[in-house]
Amino acid sequence: xxxxxxxxxxxxxxxxxxxxxxxxxxxxxxxxxxxxxxxxxxxxxxxxxxxxxxxxxxxxxxxxxxxxxxxxxxxxxxxxxxxxxxxxxxxxxxxxxxxxxxxxxxxxxxxxxxxxxxxxxxxxxxxxxxxxxxxxxxxxxxxxxxxxxxxxxxxxxxxxxxxxxxxxxxxxxxxxxxxxxxxxxxxxxxxxxxxxxxxxxxxxxxxxxxxxxxxxxxxxxxxxxxxxxxxxxxxxxxxxxxxxxx
Amino acid sequence: xxxxxxxxxxxxxxxxxxxxxxxxxxxxxxxxxxxxxxxxxxxxxxxxxxxxxxxxxxxxxxxxxxxxxxxxxxxxxxxxxxxxxxxxxxxxxxxxxxxxxxxxxxxxxxxxxxxxxx
Numbered sequence: 001x002x003x004x005x006x007x008x009x010x011x012x013x014x015x016x017x018x019x020x021x022x023x024x025x026x027x028x029x030x031x032x033x034x035x036x037x038x039x040x041x042x043x044x045x046x047x048x049x050x051x052x053x054x055x056x057x058x059x060x061x062x063x064x065x066x067x068x069x070x071x072x073x074x075x076x077x078x079x080x081x082x083x084x085x086x087x088x089x090x091x092x093x094x095x096x097x098x099x100x101x102x103x104x105x106x107x108x109x110x111x112x113x114x115x116x117x118x119x120x121x122x123x124x125x126x127x128x129x130x131x132x133x134x135x136x137x138x139x140x141x142x143x144x145x146x147x148x149x150x151x152x153x154x155x156x157x158x159x160x161x162x163x164x165x166x167x168x169x170x171x172x173x174x175x176x177x178x179x180x181x182x183x184x185x186x187x188x189x190x191x192x193x194x195x196x197x198x199x200x201x202x203x204x205x206x207x208x209x210x211x212x213x214x215x216x217x218x219x220x221x222x223x224x225x226x227x228x229x230x231x232x233x234x235x236x237x238x239x240x241x242x243x244x245x246x
Numbered sequence: 247x248x249x250x251x252x253x254x255x256x257x258x259x260x261x262x263x264x265x266x267x268x269x270x271x272x273x274x275x276x277x278x279x280x281x282x283x284x285x286x287x288x289x290x291x292x293x294x295x296x297x298x299x300x301x302x303x304x305x306x307x308x309x310x311x312x313x314x315x316x317x318x319x320x321x322x323x324x325x326x327x328x329x330x331x332x333x334x335x336x337x338x339x340x341x342x343x344x345x346x347x348x349x350x351x352x353x354x355x356x357x358x359x360x361x362x363x364x
Contacts, residue, residue: 021278046340100266112341115352122331123338129281130314136283139263146267153279164331165280165322170311175297181307183315188330191316193308196340209266217263221256 021155026070026096028054029081037089039111041081043198046112047169047182048152049124049160051079063092063212070096077151081106088226091202092212093147099210100217102144104202105226107177112197119184119194121167126154127182128165134173140207140218141173148178167196176222178202277325282314 027045029038033056045051052073057066057080070078080092089109094101110117129152135145148171154161170181179201183193207218224232286309288296296302322329341349 017277021272021274095270098269100270113345115349118349118353120339120341120346123340125331126280128315128318129279130311130318131281131283132310133283133285139260139267140258143263143267143270146270149279149281150270150272153281156277162337163328164335165319165329166331168311168315168318170307170314172307172310174303174306179303179307181311183308183311185315185319188319191312191319193312193315195308207263209262215259215262216257217259217266219257 017157019155019157019159023050023077023150023153023155024073024075025051025151026054026066026073026075026078026080027051028078029056030083031056031058032086033081033083033089034086036109036111037081037083037106039113040089040106040109040198040200043112044079046123047127049126049154049158066092066094067097067211067213077147079151084226090205093144093151094211095147095150096211099214100143100147100207101211101213102147102207103205104178105205105223106200107203108199108201110197110199114197117195117197117199119167119182119186119196121184121196122162122164124154124160125162125164125166126156126158127152128168128185129153130168130170132172132174135171140204143207143218144178144204145171168193176203176220178204276321277327280318280322282317284310284314284317286310286313 025048027041027048029041033041045053052075054069054073057069063080066078066080070076076096078092078094078096080094082090082092084090089106091104091106092101093104129149131145131149135141152169166185168183168185170179170183172179172181179199181199182196184196186192186194203223204218204220205223206216206220208214209217286306288306296306319329339346
């Protein structure tokens with residue numbers, strides 16, 4: 001008892017760190033996404049050295065096929081994009097093969113290509129992650145936080161990563177949505193930041209117990225589908241017209 | 247109208263959500279994820295103003311990342327990890343030199359138009 005001291009190696013006083021956390025994320029999309037959505041996806045892939053890609057999923061294959069694709073690619077999680085009407089972008093986050101999985105509507109997208117975001121950082125340096133306190137206040141948000149954390153954190157000593165820390169990802173739960181920001185750390189001592197991009201905002205729709213399967217375990221009561229939103233706008237506009245005509 | 251009468255019950259299965267969280271959590275050292283939770287302590291009244299003001303909202307995001315980054319950098323340093331990239335270390339950046347040049351040109355042209363209007 002007590003003979004082996006934890007973490008102390010006489011021959012190697014500084015424990016050599018190795019790549020032990022072999023998390024891999026498959027980042028890909030269904031056929032039919034626009035170039036803007038594809039650019040966002042590629043930006044995210046650039047931020048995730050542990051990401052793998054695959055060819056676009058055919059519509060007829062069905063979402064459940066994603067689990068098999070992940071297994072073939074040795075990925076234990078996936079970020080999957082699909083688009084409806086070439087207009088509304090949806091994102092799935094899923095832990096393969098046992099779930100959970102979550103579906104979001106992606107809004108307010110700005111890619112790295114835009115010229116007003118002036119920051120820049122090393123390709124494949126590991127990001128620092130920040131979350132606001134609101135994520136810890138509701139069970140479904142805690143679950144989403146854990147999924148985002150595993151998805152975006154680059155494993156330590158990942159062969160494709162670089163050992164410097166020059167950017168920070170911010171996830172903020174505000175006004176019922178999750179806001180994503182990526183900043184370059186320009187001065188470590190003062191902690192000044194410059195935004196690099198991309199920017200987007202996730203509106204949670206549902207959480208499923210399995211990976212693209214299983215029961216719904218959370219449903220956002222405030223979520224309004226883009227179709228519903230557009231219909232309501234049209235109705236409101238017609239009311240305005242009617243009021244004018246009378 | 248029938249609005250207000252309709253009641254839709256939305257699923258929020260808290261025991262199941264907690265169970266799923268426990269199932270996926272990994273007991274990894276902090277260095278694997280480098281995550282920080284920042285409590286910005288914004289009063290509820292002020293929060294309403296933030297939501298309706300894009301600039302205030304961006305400031306909030308900035309502040310969160312700033313505080314979080316400082317905490318993480320300090321923690322990395324305490325673990326004896328070099329955080330800063332040496333001056334002579336060159337490697338590929340997320341934005342190409344050409345892209346950065348275009349950003350610079352745009353900034354300059356913006357400044358020029360500002361000066362002209364003054």
